[in-house]
Amino acid sequence: MNSTNNQTLKIGLLFGGQSGEHEVSLVSAKSIAQGLGQNPRNQVMPFYIQKDGVWCDPERSLNVLEAGKPEQIDNSGQFKLPAAANEVDVWFPALHGPNGEDGTVQGMLQLMQKPYVGNGVLASAVGMDKVLMKALFAQAGLAQVKYVALSRWQWQQEPEEWYEHIETTLGYPCFVKPANLGSSVGISKVRDRSQLEAAIHSATSYDPRVIIEQGVTAREIECAVLGNEQPKASIVGEITYNSDFYDYETKYTPGMADLHIPAQLPETVTQAVQDMAIAAFEAVAGSGLGRVDFFYVEASSMVLINEINTLPGFTSTSMYPKLWEASGISFHDLCDRLVDLALERHKPIVG
Incomplete structure (x- = not known):
């Protein structure tokens, strides 16, 4: 691998996105842009994804990147790839959470038949x-720690049975987490049954499947x-x-x-x-x-x-x-x- 050849490499920096970690993505992207900018071969082309999923062109995306705060630029509400996306040699996703690191964007980049940084569809989804x-x-x-996996439907059918199973298998304290969500969002530490019920109710509002882990x-x-x-x-x-x-x-x-x-x-x-x-x-x-x-x-x-x-x-x-x-x-x-x-x-x- 050679990082110092003379050929310009157009790097599509993807940031923002539709997850609760939108703001964190902006900070990550700014750091990555600065890091990539130290190699003269790299030409960073930023692509900002608004919270509604609309992609913005590099010129407007650069303004968001430099400002470091979310912005609604395109109000069409329609997903479309900016024309400049065709110029990208390799993509660098700086996206966190759902619709960013769960295999969805990775699948799209795979279909575009361009290299992209990081894990593929399978690893991202898992x-x-x-x-x-x-x-x-x-x-x-x-x-790994002991855990219980549970779906919202299962819990709604037999809540008391599941509470008893969790208490017998894991005890307290335990942690309730949405199965598919990033960065500690929707996670609760619980110490009794009333907290367990509230935590499962909260976690299933984020995802229909949850996981409960034994506290250690x-x-x-x-x-x-x-x-x-x-x-x-x-x-x-x-x-x-x-x-x-x-x-x-x-x-x-x-x-x-x-x-x-x-x-x-x-x-x-x-x-x-x-x-x-x-x-x-x-x-x-x-x-x-x-x-x-x-x-x-x-x-x-x-x-x-x-x-x-x-x-x-x-x-x-x-x-x-x-x-x-x-x-x-x-x-x-x-x-x-x-x-x-x-x-x-x-x-x-x-x-």
Whole structure:
């Protein structure tokens, strides 16, 4: 792979989107644009996706990117690809949450027959769906917390039976999460049945399927993965915070969480986390990038996988680029490597 050739590469930077993480996407995109801009080969072409799903042309998208705040530019309400999209050599999605990292945009880019940064349709979809993700992790032999998967219809038919099953299987505290949603949105920590009922009601308003996980006393550990067929794991990091759990506000408000890189862990634990991160990435057929989150239960020296994020944040407080920076890859080099991996993956298989 060569990041320094003289040929101009037109990179379509996709940001905004229809998820609740629209604003976070704007911050990630601005950082990525700055990172890509340090390589003279890269010509960044921004494409802003409004909250209603309408795509904006690069000129108007650049204004949004520089302003760093959402805007309603095109009021037609109709999806159409801007003409400039035909000029793009490789796409760089900086989208988070549903309609961004769940395989939908990836499928569209696949049909456009152009390279794109990050995971394909399958890995993106599985990475967003916590029920399927955990099933694949179990199949791969990766230890994880106990959980119960539940659909809205099942819950509505037999609520009391499900409450008893959850209490018997998991106990309190436990966490209720929508099966398909990003970045801690719709997640509740519950300590009794009344809170459990309210949390399931809330989670099913976001998604018809939910997952309930057993609460554990553990340290929260994260590891970044980079690559295609031969992925590499980064240095391991840890997140600490004073809030009750790592919710959306804690995750994206500067100063509410602290990143510790490298995490102070026994060498055997660090190696286990790195090995499990790569195994998880391969289990979902990952490509390009991923951030894998773990629980480290010190009392038993057990490492439990939590989830994989197939399009992690690229903000100034994001763990993914910070882990690679600590591993010797600068932010702008990381952006270039991701573009190169996209080009590599798009090459036709010969033979």
